[in-house]
Amino acid sequence: MFDVAIVGSGPAGSSCAAFCAKAGLRALLLEREIFPREKVCGDCLNPACWPILRRLQLTERVQILPHGVLDRVEFIGIGGRTLAVTLPAGGKVEIAVKRSLFDQLIMRRARELGATICEGSTVTALTAPGAATQNWTITAAARTFESRVLVAADGRNSTIARLCNLLPRGAKERIALQTRLPLPHDFGNRVVLQFLPEGYSGQAPVGDGELNLCLVSVPRKMPALRSWAETRFGISREHSWRTITPLTRASITAGHASLFLVGDAARVVEPFTGEGIYYAIASGELAADAIVSQRNGRDAAGVAVAYSAAHAKLYCGRLWINRLARSAVLSPRVASGLLEVARFQPAMLRFLTAKIVR
Numbered sequence: 001m002f003d004v005a006i007v008g009s010g011p012a013g014s015s016c017a018a019f020c021a022k023a024g025l026r027a028l029l030l031e032r033e034i035f036p037r038e039k040v041c042g043d044c045l046n047p048a049c050w051p052i053l054r055r056l057q058l059t060e061r062v063q064i065l066p067h068g069v070l071d072r073v074e075f076i077g078i079g080g081r082t083l084a085v086t087l088p089a090g091g092k093v094e095i096a097v098k099r100s101l102f103d104q105l106i107m108r109r110a111r112e113l114g115a116t117i118c119e120g121s122t123v124t125a126l127t128a129p130g131a132a133t134q135n136w137t138i139t140a141a142a143r144t145f146e147s148r149v150l151v152a153a154d155g156r157n158s159t160i161a162r163l164c165n166l167l168p169r170g171a172k173e174r175i176a177l178q179t180r181l182p183l184p185h186d187f188g189n190r191v192v193l194q195f196l197p198e199g200y201s202g203q204a205p206v207g208d209g210e211l212n213l214c215l216v217s218v219p220r221k222m223p224a225l226r227s228w229a230e231t232r233f234g235i236s237r238e239h240s241w242r243t244i245t246p247l248t249r250a251s252i253t254a255g256h257a258s259l260f261l262v263g264d265a266a267r268v269v270e271p272f273t274g275e276g277i278y279y280a281i282a283s284g285e286l287a288a289d290a291i292v293s294q295r296n297g298r299d300a301a302g303v304a305v306a307y308s309a310a311h312a313k314l315y316c317g318r319l320w321i322n323r324l325a326r327s328a329v330l331s332p333r334v335a336s337g338l339l340e341v342a343r344f345q346p347a348m349l350r351f352l353t354a355k356i357v358r
């Protein structure tokens with residue numbers, strides 16, 4: 001019997017579990033994989049993450065993980081035109097770190113703070129609170145658990161949202177491929193966002209002499225984009241890539257009575273802006289605050305409404321950037337054209353970058 005059961009141990013679930021356990025709740029974290037596991041991601045950590053990592057006492061531990069320091073973002077248009085924008089330094093630095101390392105660190109912190117963690121435990125069935133019991137019954141790997149509160153932190157294809165009939169149909173308009181390669185010797189401390197006729201590619205050094213390479217395209221153009229990457233980086237045709245879809249999906253109301261959705265399970269943001277991890281840990285913390293207030297006697301319905309409002313506020317004011325990024329990357333030729341304009345208006349690109357890299 002737990003106060004809160006959290007499904008999914010990505011940054012959203014582990015941060016929520018860590019904050020709940022820190023507040024004295026009996027927290028259970030159920031994760032399908034055995035960590036460390038990799039995840040399709042550009043691996044870039046938006047500087048907005050630092051204050052939350054500080055509240056988890058993880059700043060130093062993240063800083064000693066192998067990572068790449070990113071001092072500039074380079075936008076490369078279809079014709080090869082390159083525009084660079086300097087990124088912040090010091091306490092607001094953007095880094096790139098492997099998700100296998102980063103996610104395991106937050107999960108370990110949750111365990112250290114007292115959360116019970118079950119890896120290799122895929123949640124397959126749920127019974128919602130009803131007349132017979134006020135608790136959730138959760139089935140994972142042939143075991144059942146009971147909890148007063150349930151948190152869906154199981155990513156963009158959330159099983160919890162599906163089992164609760166909340167999951168919208170994903171727009172399968174694009175897919176992403178991701179891999180790691182030896183870092184080209186002259187790559188430097190930059191993150192590259194490169195537009196190509198078939199889509200776009202993100203590249204960032206992640207430490208340990210490795211480069212993270214992501215490709216985003218519509219399915220019918222992906223073979224051509226992959227072929228470009230094979231030639232550009234000398235990758236063999238047999239090389240294996242991780243893949244994920246959808247890249248866009250309608251959002252789900254984040255708060256329901258005794259059910260909270262966090263991270264990608266609630267709302268998926270455009271990968272181009274490299275903010276998903278920030279939203280994951282920020283919503284994980286918000287949900288933990290809400291769950292603590294429910295434990296302290298606030299009614300479940302009121303807590304759900306307040307959490308939904310706080311969650312909407314977290315994203316509010318930034319969705320226009322996401323829409324802008326999405327419409328630009330849906331048409332790489334338009335995005336390249338915008339880069340041409342930005343040559344004469346560099347302040348515009350600096351302004352947009354500063355809105356994202358905070």
Ligand SMILES: Cc1cc2nc3c(=O)[nH]c(=O)nc-3n(C[C@H](O)[C@H](O)[C@H](O)COP(=O)(O)OP(=O)(O)OC[C@H]3O[C@@H](n4cnc5c(N)ncnc54)[C@H](O)[C@@H]3O)c2cc1C
Binds near residue numbers: 007043046
């Ligand atoms: C191509 C691409 C590039 C990106 N680049 C960046 C970037 O550079 N920077 C950035 O900040 N964001 C980036 N993102 C977004 C970022 O990866 C996500 O926003 C982030 O991983 C969301 O974290 P999460 O904890 O919500 O979900 P996830 O990280 O997806 O974690 C969900 C967890 O739930 C587990 N799970 C799933 N189903 C079950 C189940 N039934 N039972 C138990 N466990 C389950 C999974 O194994 C997983 O560990 C990118 C996304 C894509 C697609």
